[in-house]
Amino acid sequence: MASFKSVLALLLLLLGWLGDSRIEARYTSAIPSICMKPPPQSDGICTIEIDGFYYDPATRNCENYTIGACHVTPGQSFGSQQDCIEKCVRGARSSPDYYRNE
Numbered sequence: 001m002a003s004f005k006s007v008l009a010l011l012l013l014l015l016g017w018l019g020d021s022r023i024e025a026r027y028t029s030a031i032p033s034i035c036m037k038p039p040p041q042s043d044g045i046c047t048i049e050i051d052g053f054y055y056d057p058a059t060r061n062c063e064n065y066t067i068g069a070c071h072v073t074p075g076q077s078f079g080s081q082q083d084c085i086e087k088c089v090r091g092a093r094s095s096p097d098y099y100r101n102e
Contacts, residue, residue: 031057035088037076039065046070052077055088062089 039054046068054076056063062084078084 031055031088034076039063040067040075040077041073042068043071043073044068052079053081053084054078055084060089 035055036057040050040052042050048069049066050069050072051064051066053062053064055061055078062078062081064081078087
């Protein structure tokens with residue numbers, strides 16, 4: 001009977017030790033790969049200009065760009081600031097009030 005109590009005490013001690021160990025879950029918002037690409041660029045002088053928005057990882061904000069429409073090198077481009085915010089910002093921005101009420 002003493003061995004049963006010893007085994008039970010050891011089992012409870014082991015379960016208590018395992019129950020005390022904490023598993024820490026961390027939320028990481030992965031930024032999509034399109035957001036890490038540079039904005040489009042153009043070579044030469046053109047009469048047509050293209051406006052758009054791109055995500056700048058350095059400022060963690062969506063910035064506006066204007067390029068000529070000739071010889072465009074593709075890159076990340078969003079038609080509106082809201083599209084850029086929804087895809088890339090994900091709560092990580094330098095100013096918490098920057099995108100309020102948009």
